[in-house]
Amino acid sequence: MKELNLVCLLLFCGKCSSYVIKPESNEATADQMYEITTDGTVGTTEAVEEITVAYNDTIGIKHIVFFRxxxxxxxxxxxxxxxxxxxxxxxxxxxxxxxxxxxxxxxxxxxxxxxxxxxxxxxxxxxxxxxxxxxxxxxxxxxxxxxxxxxxxxxxxxxxxxxxxxxxxxxxxxxxxxxxxxxxxxxxxxxxxxxxxYTSLMVAAIDGQIEELTRLIKNGADVNTKLEDGYTCLMTAAEFGQADIIQILLDHGADVEARNEKGYTSLMIAAELAEIYAVKKLLENGADVNVKDDDRELNSLMIWLNNDGDNKEEYNDIVRMLLDHGANVNDKNKYGSTSLMLSAYNGQFEVVQELIKYGADINTKDNQGSTSLIEAVGAGNVEIVKELLKHGADVNVKDNSGKSSLMHTAHFYVELIEGEDAKDTDWDAHAKRGDAKKRKKVEIAQILIEHGADVNSSDNEDDTILIKASFTNAMMHLFQFFCQVELTSVQRITMDLPV
Missing domain, CATH: 1.25.40.20 (Ankyrin repeat-containing domain)
Structure with a gap:
């Protein structure tokens, strides 16, 4: 005999219906609801576009549903x-x-x-x-x-x-x-x-034409001339990885800290494009590693980590160079995210290890209360979850909505598929991608519980992991998994479960 949450029982027995609210509406009135099936099928809801809020009026719980x-x-x-x-x-x-x-x-x-x-x-x-x-x-x-x-x-x-x-x-x-x-x-x-x-000086810099560049400078070309968007010749050389050109420009008075209209310096540009030799040359000439851009407040390290998670050894050398030259490993961007949070989400395992080695604070929170562990869990990065737990990540810390890292294993819904019309969508292929993600989530949930995650933790709306897992049939594996652990709930019933 095991105890299951009443909400889960009702949903999985098919005795409740889910509804979606029109995007332009803030309230769920009768004429603004369109029924969808509990397995996430869109059905006849063609009038509803974008991301909508789903509302179950029987149990009064909201959740997000993505569909085309x-x-x-x-x-x-x-x-x-x-x-x-x-x-x-x-x-x-x-x-x-x-x-x-x-x-x-x-x-x-x-x-x-x-x-x-x-x-x-x-x-x-x-x-x-x-x-x-x-x-x-x-x-x-x-x-x-x-x-x-x-x-x-x-x-x-x-x-x-x-x-x-x-x-x-x-x-x-x-x-x-x-x-x-x-x-x-x-x-x-x-x-x-x-x-x-581009100016003639910039063209010479892009092409690595040292003699032409030197001739232009000798004839009076200003190395600090800016285009309308604030771009300088040094930035151009950094963008195209011309390390020798960078040195010549700096030797002739180029401003290493000049910013373009986005607030980017030459070092930021080189880091973003993973131009390792340009990064090295700029650092050797005193480029400030901790200056931030004007928009997202990213430093050069964060700008590199905002890339797509490439873990090539050469690219990771950039991280080490920036850290060795004083990059603040615990600095935060506009959203409160640290470099460790970014790399944990991006799946940059070796970078995560490097950042921890340089003193990254594992349990610091961003503006939403998320931690590096929650970011890694949300992205399904199993090995990074293990690494963070090994170094003392708090398994039961909650974000601002009250969700623990364990609750985030159940926090993915029917995904919006981009790039195709709904009628042409390859649902079978999507299901396979969903299965892979599902397996990762179940594996992560098991790891978190082994490290002491509270299975009865609830968020700010008093939802538990089991309630979250019940909302889509994509979470059936998690539902089955949580039937194997000791659960408590404010609302409970007792039923026989098959072995």
Whole structure:
């Protein structure tokens, strides 16, 4: 005989229904509810888009549900996107004549201009630009791709020219596009970009032309000249990893602490792009490792750790160099996160070890009350969870919502799948990804309990781990697992469980 929470029993017996509230509504009224099944199936809720709040009016408990709705585009906007993608010039002209919104984005952030550029439709690109399409639009929802970089990837020099001639002036766009062109050995396109957006001194720095750089400086070129976005020649050299050029610029008075409009220094730029030799050279010349950017208040170490979790040994050397030159291992960003929290979430196991070695505070909290352990648990990073526990992470500490690290093992719901229309979604593949995550969560839950996690801990809404686990059938494994441990609850019933 074991004791189970009443809420779990009702949900798993199918005697309660879940509802979703329309995004524009703050209250759950009868005409604003759409029934969905307890296994997360969207059903007929096509009118509901974005992330919604689910509400069970039988037991009065809210939880978050992510699912796809219909396309965010109106019918004529969808036609414009499809015509631009297919290269149907006549249809694009007709739709533009009707005044269709040229900047409309679909659920994945695609615009007609982006699709025309990506598919190499030069005539449509020109037409859209002539009708006022924003060339500087940054497509950052999925892969960080930019309009100009799409053109570079297709190798279409004429489209690159159109974009450059129509005010592509965001440094991030130039930088990514130029690095892409260099990587793909597209010399002509690379030269187009360099000649459009950089000074002669910067071009020499990018290309590592020491003699040309020296000649320009000797003839009076100012090494500290800034572009409109605050970019200097030293930043450009740092971005492209030109260590020898960096030394020459510094020897001729380049300001190592100069900032661009984002508040980035040359060291931050080199760290973000993992340009190890540039980082080394700048540190040798006294670059401040603890200065922070203006937006997120990140120092150079945090900026590197905000990358995608790459654990290549060469990249981890950057962490060691920054720490050896005095990086504050316990410094916090705008959100209260430390370097250890960032690396724990990103799955950077070797970096976590290094940060602990340099004195990182394992149990410090961010603005939401989260710790490095909670971050690692939330991301499903099993080995990092073990490492943090080995070094004294508090297994029962709670975040501001009252959730312990154990409760975060049950805190994932039906995920929003990006990149496809709902009708084309590969639900089987998604289920497999969910199964992998599920197994990690169960493994982490077991590890936490072995280290003394309180299975009866409740959050600020008096929900326990078992209640959290009950809300989606994706958590059935955790539900079954928690039936094997001693549980208590304010509301309890007794029932026989199969062995």
């Amino acid at each position: 709705g219909t396309s965010a585009l109106k019918e004529n906007e969808k036609e414009l996107l499809e015509a631009s993608t297919a290269g149907n010039l006549e249809q694009v002209q007709q739709l533009l004549a009707k005044g269709v919104n040229i900047e409309a984005k679909d659920r994945n952030g695609r615009t007609s201009l982006l699709e025309a550029v990506k598919n190499g439709h030069q005539n449509i690109v020109q037409l859209l630009v002539d009708h006022g399409a924003k060339v500087n639009y940054e497509h950052i929802r999925r892969e960080g791709m930019k309009t100009l970089s799409y053109a570079v990837e297709t190798g279409n020099k004429e489209i690159v020219k159109i974009l450059l001639d129509n005010d592509v002036n965001i440094r991030a766009i130039f930088s990514l596009a130029l690095r892409t062109a260099v990587k793909l050995n597209q010399t002509e396109i690379a030269n187009l970009i360099k000649n459009h957006g």
